[in-house]
Amino acid sequence: MAQAQEMRSPIESGCPDGFQYMHPVMRRNFGMWDHHAHPAPGVLYHESESGEGIWTVRAGTQRILDVFTLRKLCDIGDQYGDGYVRFTTRSNIEYMVDAEAKVAPLVKALEDAGFVVGGTQNSIAMISHTQGWLHCDIPGTDASGVVKAMMDELIDEFRNTNMPNRVHMTTSCCQINCGGQGDIAINVQHTKPPKINHDLVANVCERPSVVARCPVAAIRPAVVNGKPSLEVDEQKCMCCGACFPPCPPMQINDPEHTKLSIWVGGNHSNARGKPTFQKLVASGIPNNPPRWPEATAIVKRILKTYQEDGKDWERMNDWIERIGWPEFFSKTGLPFTRYHVDNWRGARNSLNASTHIRQ
Amino acid sequence: MAKNHHPTPMLDELENGPWPSFISGIKSLRDKHPDDRIQGISNDLLGQLEHSYETRKGYWKGGTVSVFGYGSGIIPRFSEVGNAFPNSKEFHTVRVQPPAGNFYTTDMLRKLANSWEKYGSGLVTFHGQTGNAMFIGVNTENTQKFFDEINEYGFDLGGAGPCVRTGMSCVGAARCEQSCANEQRIHRTLLNRFTDDVHRPSLPYKFKFKVSGCPNDCVNAIERSDFAVIGTWRDAMKIDQAKVKEFIQEKGRAEVIDNVTTRCPTRCMTLHDDDTLEVDDKNCVRCMHCLNVMHTALSPGDDRGVSILLGGKRTLKIGDLMGTVIVPFMKLDTDEDYAQLTELAENIIDFWAENGLEHERCGEMIERIGLMNFLKELGIDADPNMINHPRQSSYVRLDGFDEAAEEHLRRKMEQRQQATATASH
Incomplete structure (x- = not known):
């Protein structure tokens, strides 16, 4: 009782007010934006009906930030920016500034400090990922490490905007798939029942x-x-591992038999078609730390094919819908197997009940 | 100087390459941080992570840790190999709710960094997949101290476990011309109505709100939230014909034909010979594609509101589900409109709390009992916008059909009368 009285009662303030952290230009022009431009990769310009404008510089980071790195990001924001930042859904940091002249020095400061300016428009955006071996209680693989190794290889496409449309990638370290849907998803796939x-x-x-x-x-x-x-x-x-979280003695993770699968065509936007789920294209990929080269090689092959063959504005799913799945497998050279044919509930809807066949 | 560092040959490989390295970051804490406590945590964390890389297994297990008065908000982690790595054997994550749109000042980030450095590991992520600021790595004792400190200057914990979870919103009206909604107000209205359900897990499973200002849905609300609020409009889209002509002069007519009009999912756009663009707004499904391509010339209409989709989730247990439409359009201007939104969310969560099975997401419950049985309880009528197409199977009992049809016609008539009455005022 005495101890309970010493405890501090929480202030249940919930979600804080966002306006207090917004750049004053954003606060003044809330709901009044008229159009935007993309002056350079990683840089956005938005103009309001009031005539005021705001520039945004977006940069990729290691996402698992140590306080030194976080302070470095803050120093850059104070010295070269206006002290206002936000983070995107894909964990990039964005600096908002009220004058065009501030953009180039800000970009330079970020690049000089080792951050990567980009991730806008038709780039390969930062891979959104989960916790993995660093913190999760049920992971089949690491997350930050897979992403670091992959972004090392995809960094040029993060810095540039040479894809047909934006590419969102995700990773997940178990079959619950916290990483979400992506144009390309690299997910753990267990292949043996729990021990x-x-x-x-x-x-x-x-x-x-x-x-x-x-x-x-x-x-x-x-x-x-x-x-x-x-x-x-x-x-x-079917080795999903759903029993492992509530019952840790049912170990599903296996150094040899826990594999990676690659899925493509998940798209959350309603633009053109309705949102789509990602589809299995490759599996049996070794879970191979520290740099997972086999997974990266397949991802790069898919990206290259999409980049060469996709038309303007086609997301991965739009492109595959136009060329058809047989052509997707043929162009990427990925094997098509009996395991690609769905047998889960609703699977019948994924079968071709027509003579629409590209002969 | 020469401390007993765990060797990390595999993790060292992740210091190579041009992308910023989280391993280098953790090492800088180990090697350069003035506090011995943080040096020790970082060293043992690297040791355990290296052990995971070598054996291809995770070594964290859950448990029960919270702060006084709450039952949620902390992800407890205890090491299974804590004897070998004692300084990081308790390594909990504190989930903190960010503001909608993830805005911060550098001053506030520094303040958070200072508090975190005092009590935690010094590692933080903005943000986790649910949308929390993730303060990764604190022992049980310091969890309360860290929370107390940041709670004093305006931050509160997010959800964890079977409860309402932290929400997520796009940048929205703060910086985007496509936004049709006040994400800030929607997000805070919904989340802060359920603060009790965020902090004290007592629901069948998790429940997530996400808000996107337009159908581009930049926070993946349809795919990964139970309750998706998406900004939209119901009058005509706005066309600046002079800007259309500018666009054509700059990029060519073929660009409009190949990348705009023929990409429209309902073919509702016509480019005329005089380079004016006509839109059959009745058939526009608000997909956003043409607005994305010609964002200077085309904008959402002025009669704005939101669509609400319910039941999105990821794989566990029955497979991935998208949210489906339960409210095709709803105005969100007045306090009464917002009260109606809150009431809808309350009714849904109440019904699901009563009827959902353990570990069953809202969308899975709807799948189990049928959408119309669910909506009947909420007093929401069937609407053709809720479906891709009507029923295909004749295996259904239809003896209540005549009554339902009459009710539909009566409701239509009432709506017409109401519209006439409003118009005449």
Whole structure:
């Protein structure tokens, strides 16, 4: 009781007011923007109906920021910018300034400090990613490391705007896929059922919840070695790993059999077509730290084909819809297998019930 | 000087290459930070991460950690290999709600950095996939201290576990001509109505709000939020014919034909011989493509509002779901309009809290019970904007059909009468 009184009660302020952190030009012109321009990769100019304008410089960072790096970003913002920043959905930092003359020195300061100015318009944007081995409790791979290794290879396309349309990439370290949908997604795919430590299940896992968590009803209660435990019907199990978070003794991660898959064509925008989910194109890719060269090679191959063949404004999914999946696999040289044909619920809608065939 | 550093041959490979390296960042904390505590944490964190790289496995497990008065907002992490790496054996993440649109002043970022350096590891991410500022790496004891300090200057924790989660909004009306909504107000109105449900997990599973100012949906609201609010308009799109001509002079007529009119999903645009552009607004689905290409000449109309889609989520458990339309258009101008939005969210969360199964997302519940059974409980009528096409299967019991049809016609008549009454005022 006495101890409880010493504790400070939280101020439940929730989401803070954004206006206090906005650049004054943005505050003054809220809801009044008229048009924008793209003076250079990584630089945006927005003009308001009032005639006022604001320049934005966007830069990629390592995303896992140490306080030294964060302060360096702040120093640049104070010395070359106006002290106002924001972060994009894909974790780039943006500096807003009220005069064109501030742009070039700001860009130079960021580049000199090792940050990468770009990520606008038809570039390959920063890969949005999850926590991985650095912090997640169920990861099959790392996230920051995969992204660092891949962005090293894609940095020119981040700095330039040479793709048919913007390219959003994501990674996920387990099959829950927190990374989200992307034009290209690099996701963990387990290929073996969980390995169960029967000595621990009864003490660690709430068994009915674990049974309920399985998407294909492959888990059932069992008594193993005289102890209450769980067993998995390995014929039914599709190795998603959903049982692992509620029941850590059902280890799904495997140094050899946890692989990476690549999915393409996820698009959250409503522009042209309705939003689309990403589709499986490659799998069985080794989970190969520290630089995952096999995954990067496939991603680069897909990007090159899209860059050469896509028309203006075609996102990855638009491009594939125009050329068709047979041509996608043919042009990228990726093998098409029985595993690409869906058998999950609603799968019938993905089958070709027509003679629309590019002969 | 020469401290006992864990060797990190694999992580060292991630210091090569031109992209900024998070490993170099963590090493700078280990080698240059004045505080021994942070040096120790960084060294052991690198040691454990190297161990993960070598064995291809993760070594964090969850637990229960929160701050006084809350049940959520902290992602607890305890190391399974803490004996080898004792300084980072407790390595929780503090999830902090950013303002809508992720705006900060450098002053505020410095203030956050100072507080974090006092108590935590010195590592932070802006932002995680849900939208939180992620302060990565603090022990149980310091969690409360860090929260108390930043809470005093205006920051509060986000959600974690089965609760309303931190929201996300695009840059929106603060800097984008396509925005049809006040993302700031929508975001804060919704999130801060549910502060209790953010801090005290008592729902079937997570529930996410996301707000995009236009159908470009830059925060992926349809795909990855339970409750997506998307700005849109219902009058005619605005066309500046002089700017259309400028565009054609600059880029050529073929550009408009190949990249604008023929890309329109409903073919509702015509380019005339005199280089004027005509839009059949009745057939425009507000996809945004032409506005994206010709953003100087074309703009959203003036009668703006939002569409609301419900039930988006990622893979677990039944597979990925997109949100689907439950409100095709809603004005959001007056306090009453906002009260209506809040009430809708309250009703949805209440119904789902009552009827959702454990670990069942709102969209999965709707999938299980059927959209119309769900909407009936909310008092929302069927609307053809909710579907791609009507039912294809005749395996359905239709003995209530006549009554439903009559109700529809009666409602239509009432709406017409109301519209006439409003017009005559």
